[in-house]
Amino acid sequence: MTGRSRKPAVRGPALQGLVSVPVEDQTVLSLSVTEIRTGGAHQPRRRAQEANLETLASSISERGILQPLLVRSTPSGYELVAGERRLRAAVLAGLTQVPVLVRELNDHEALEAALIENLQREGLEIIDEVDSTLSLVANRLAIPRAAARDRLLEHLRRPELSDGLPELEALFHQLGRGSWQSFTKNKLRILNWPEAVLTAMRDRGLPYTIAGIIAAAPADHQSALLTFALKPATKLEVRAEAQRLNPPKVQGIDRQMSVQLAKRLSSERWLASLGKEDQRALEAWLKKMPDRVRQALQKQPT
Known part of the structure; x- marks a missing residue:
């Protein structure tokens, strides 16, 4: 009652x-x-x-x-x-x-109220903030979400555009969460991350800091890293796993390539198989090696 x-x-x-x-x-x-x-x-x-x-x-x-x-x-x-x-x-x-x-x-007003309520929650995850803000922009401008994202990026690239700008200024002033320029520059970009990562953030609560590590990893490692992160794993653990999957390069040369190069250069049979033109090119290339590398090669093994 x-x-x-x-x-x-x-x-x-x-x-x-x-x-x-x-x-x-x-x-x-x-x-x-x-x-x-x-x-x-x-x-x-x-x-x-x-x-x-x-x-x-x-x-x-x-x-x-x-x-x-x-x-x-x-x-x-x-x-x-x-x-x-x-x-x-x-x-x-x-x-x-x-x-x-x-x-x-009406439905338009109800959606706006719900989105604003969502944005006023404490401890709001950045993916929820981005999604709600973008949906709010789309709702206020009466355009699809994809078009709202393009509109924000276009206004950032071309400040002279005025289409929808007064509504954007009024909306972000009403929200009190910074300017639309700051939102577009610093937060909207995460929607460029792999869709699987964004889905895990939305549906599985994957933290923003861990999602950023996965998004920055090579594409062929992202799926394995995502599975590892959702075990769950800590940020430090995910970063260590990312480094294990993609070890750092030595002076711009892959470690495996460096090892293979050393083996080839120490093989008399391989050197003998080179033609005269290749031998001259190799000799010229060796003359350009850094002094520290040359000194290390000239040291007699003990």
């Missing part, structure tokens, strides 16, 4: 922009948790965020829910727009009623 109560609603400044009347003048309803439908098409999250859920549930048990959930009314009942973790923590804490704000929101 639905009841009514009046409580102050604590909201982030970005999310307040979706509420047409002052927050303190809104009526906060108390809804049964069974009345709230989750998993709407506008929800941006792909996987449940379990981190600190028990801590949040403990806090809710002691202090209650300080920020009401945002829901919208649909023909099939109330649908959650923002506050999924609070709702799940409330259920974990044993609450049967939760405070909500009911707003009339």
